[in-house]
Amino acid sequence: MDTQTNFSSNLQPITGYGVAKVLDSAHPGFAMDDLVWGITGWEEYSLISDPKNFFKIQHTDVPLSYYAGILGMPGITAYIGFYELCAPKKGDYVFVSAACGAVGQLVGQFAKLHGCHVVGSAGSPEKVDILKNKFGFDEAFNYKDEPNFDATLKRHCPEGIDIYFDNVGGKMLDAVLLNLRPHARIAVCGMISQYNREQPDGVQNLSLMVSKEARMQGYLATNYYHLYPKYLETILPLIKESKVVYVEDVADGLENAPKALVGIFSGRNIGKQVVAVNCL
Amino acid sequence: MDTQTNFSSNLQPITGYGVAKVLDSAHPGFAMDDLVWGITGWEEYSLISDPKNFFKIQHTDVPLSYYAGILGMPGITAYIGFYELCAPKKGDYVFVSAACGAVGQLVGQFAKLHGCHVVGSAGSPEKVDILKNKFGFDEAFNYKDEPNFDATLKRHCPEGIDIYFDNVGGKMLDAVLLNLRPHARIAVCGMISQYNREQPDGVQNLSLMVSKEARMQGYLATNYYHLYPKYLETILPLIKESKVVYVEDVADGLENAPKALVGIFSGRNIGKQVVAVNCL
Structure with missing residues (x-):
């Protein structure tokens, strides 16, 4: 048995919450060009086989990265x-x-x-x-x-x-x-x-x-996602009226993601750590 | 200053949950010969200045010691x-x-x-x-x-x-x-x-x-004593029908109380430790 091949075949990208655009969809709930947030791979293109706990983004008059943070x-x-x-x-x-x-x-x-x-x-x-x-x-x-x-x-x-x-x-x-x-x-x-x-x-x-x-x-x-619509109704006006603010720490490019992850454990980031992979 | 006298004047009996008979009362809620349970001193006769959290015993067709345990x-x-x-x-x-x-x-x-x-x-x-x-x-x-x-x-x-x-x-x-x-x-x-x-x-x-x-x-x-009447209604029939049993470990006489207390911390007692001071 070729253990190296076997090892390689088990490699999977790290996963995390991401904001993405649907490029193609065989699922009735999602169509091309929909913006979504949910658990994606650390990769430029993800194949989502089960879109449970994926949410369509309806409000785009806020930074899209917020859907990995305050709106996610x-x-x-x-x-x-x-x-x-x-x-x-x-x-x-x-x-x-x-x-x-x-x-x-x-x-x-x-x-x-x-x-x-x-x-x-x-x-x-x-x-x-x-x-x-x-x-x-x-x-x-x-x-x-x-x-x-x-x-x-x-x-x-x-x-x-x-x-x-x-x-x-x-x-x-x-x-x-x-x-x-x-x-x-x-x-x-x-x-x-x-x-x-x-x-x-x-x-x-x-x-x-x-x-x-x-x-x-x-x-x-994740066990409270049924309350997400209620939360959105509460939080969106607070963001727009600047009654709640949100601080993000943006790492630029997938190649900087590992460093950003490690930084969380030493507290280097200030605010929500996000990684900009490809601007949508 | 006589420290010994000062020390003596601060001596108080240990307190604990006890079952007692009222010998005299200036409180309208309690009369002579009432049976009660609540926090008393480790002593043969206690003066209760505040009978808050004292309960009158209405049901005497069970062992009275139960009011220090299963009924208390x-x-x-x-x-x-x-x-x-x-x-x-x-x-x-x-x-x-x-x-x-x-x-x-x-x-x-x-x-x-x-x-x-x-x-x-x-x-x-x-x-x-x-x-x-x-x-x-x-x-x-x-x-x-x-x-x-x-x-x-x-x-x-x-x-x-x-x-x-x-x-x-x-x-x-x-x-x-x-x-x-x-x-x-x-x-x-x-x-x-x-x-x-x-x-x-x-x-x-x-x-x-x-x-x-x-x-x-x-x-x-103690913060749930308002539910005591409801509890009594539940537990008394269960005791009488032997659907719930209760095991007590009875030490005889106030002079054996210290040993009984220490025994709890080494686990020597079997069941609820009670001390029979004066049988009512």
């Missing part, structure tokens, strides 16, 4: 996580980690629009500045400068935390548990600090879930 | 945790830790009555026998004999776990996270394995909450 999966992730799972109330104290990212920046802005007090963490002074001055967070800090997250949260969230939108897990989650208010809600969107780790951080303060009567909910946005 | 706080804890927070469905795979305890034994029986498949862990062969042969658990194991909880759960819960009723936290919770089914629910009633620890176990597998879309909910039964 990250957008609905922020919307569901905050509104459906965190049961926010006006005046709630909200903390968002990875707050400058594709999802976090939206959660923070949604929380501000909802009348919450919002604190965010990010990984550079530049991001902290964006959180406060572009997204309107009440407080923000660079976690890389903070040796003791518990003390940091006590400083920035002296009243405690009603809602934690968790993108990072690990030590930050552990510190949040020490600062929960009664009946706190934690939406677990991701735990990026724990990915690619041989030995994840151990979270030691979970027993506080009992005395604080806290709820922690993990979720995948 | 542990009972409503099991009821709320299982029915209100775990959203059980017939056929769900349920795992209960500390399953022979005051709360766990009820959760397991409720789950069986609800048509679930139920597995329990406890800390002795005798308890495991009671779980299977008295409470009707489908499977049970002695966690002290199991070096690898993940392997143990895979053996006893090969289909995975829909509902975890957590009384212990720590390493067992970590292993449960590895065995969750999609949309699993975890009610966190207590984390006894973590109490009195200088350094709690770190829970490393929380990121599985995301991919499993799991929910973890901590709670305190």
